[in-house]
Amino acid sequence: MRKAVIIGAGMVPVGEHWKLSLRDIAVEALLNAMDDAGIDRVDSLYVGNMASGSFVEQENLGALIADWAGLGHIPAVKVEAACASGGAAVQEGAKAVLSGLEDVVAVVGVEKMTDAWPSDATRYLAYAADADWELFHGASFVALNALIMRLYMKEYGYTEEDLALFAVNAHANGAKNPYAMFKRSITVETVMKSPYVADPLKLFDASPVCDGSAAVIITTPEKAKELGVPKEKWVEIAGMGRSIDTINLANREDFLTLKAAKVAAERAYKMAGVEAKDIDFFEVHDAFTVMAALSLEALGVAEKGKGAMLAREGQIAIDGDYPIQTMGGLKSRGHPVGATGVYQTVEAVLQLRGEAPEGIQVPDAEVGLTQNIGGTGSNITVNVFRRV
């Protein structure tokens, strides 16, 4: 079977890019990735994006970005899986390479959110929920996650302070990442003093609305050699898994299990031939602090109900047994929704190449994992990357 390796990675800093449009940041990230690989053409482009039609009245992103990046007459499409669009786009790109149909594939994740009024952004994000049975009743994404957070704390006896530790860890790492939106440390007190958005979920339990774009170039080892890309740059996409769950949270069998993440992880682990204990770092989808806890449980890092315990015990820090959010995660690096899965991928590549910024490099990292959630756990991708 063919193998898929990432030979180029690029991104733009996450933030509020008032001067730049969606196409500006997407083209910049894409060209950065192509420059990193040292190539000037690709066979195809996959765009991870959640809601450009709502945020900036622009669809057909395949044509827009390939055209403006000067890629010529290539196939280019948008891949949409809500906030997991980026992770899904990486998988579609890798599948194109693995299938043998395409040799050099570009994947770019992009979201331009700050052109929208905040409460409109809240509504556009809620389009990933069930329109008739959730948004209709006034559910925002924060609210749906707050329902889970309250239940999680009650069921396992955690406090809001316990969950705040995930945000504290994310910021501690993000403070050292030049591409992060919030490059500063916070304390549990910072989280506790922030206002409720949807009780018991506070502003600092949640990731920010922002703009961002990240890109990777995927090919086979043979082609990478032919293109003259030095082997130190290669990172293998060793395992991929993806699954859905009920779109409507209310229809879920167990509100405190991310079944889709569990299924996706099993598939990714099997394909990569690894177990959770073999993985050196985890970029999990901490759009809300409780999601980091549930993700660690679904990925098999913690037993059910013990995810937040890892934060309490300090095991999620860079020097812990299970480092997570090594570059700040969604909370501190930022969560430009459809781009997030590709940011996670770029961050995994930097970690595995040993190119992570000082202070947040996981020592001797060989295997890394990214987990990207769309909807209220309704569409989840898990990817496993390995140093070549």
Place this chain on the structure above:
Amino acid sequence: MGKPMQVARHWRHFREKYALVGGKCENGHLMFPKREVCPVCGSRNVEEYQFSGRGKVVSWTIVRNPPSGLEYYRPYPLALVQLEEGPVVLAQLTDVDPEEIDFGMEVEMVTRKVREFDEDGIILYSYKFRPVLKPQKE
């Protein structure tokens, strides 16, 4: 949710939203809303089923920053309510002091306004749940 003149879009759900009519498959699995395919057993033989409207609060939140268009009742309590027949529905709570809401609180369905659009637009009503007023009959 888009602009107001999508009458058909909301009209087609009146039985569910006004009367809490869901579904029951040939193997007895209950669901809300009704679907073509039973999510438990895969049966395609699903009939309408009338829920009683009584249930208990499983979890709740107070929505302080609603999606645009839903600001009127802000802040409003939103809850997962387990109906006494089993299925769980997401809905707003009404006629309740947020401090009173608790796990397992008994609630009953009422019909309330959810959203208004512009002055020439439609008004959306639906089920919400309030604390049970009458003691439950044995």
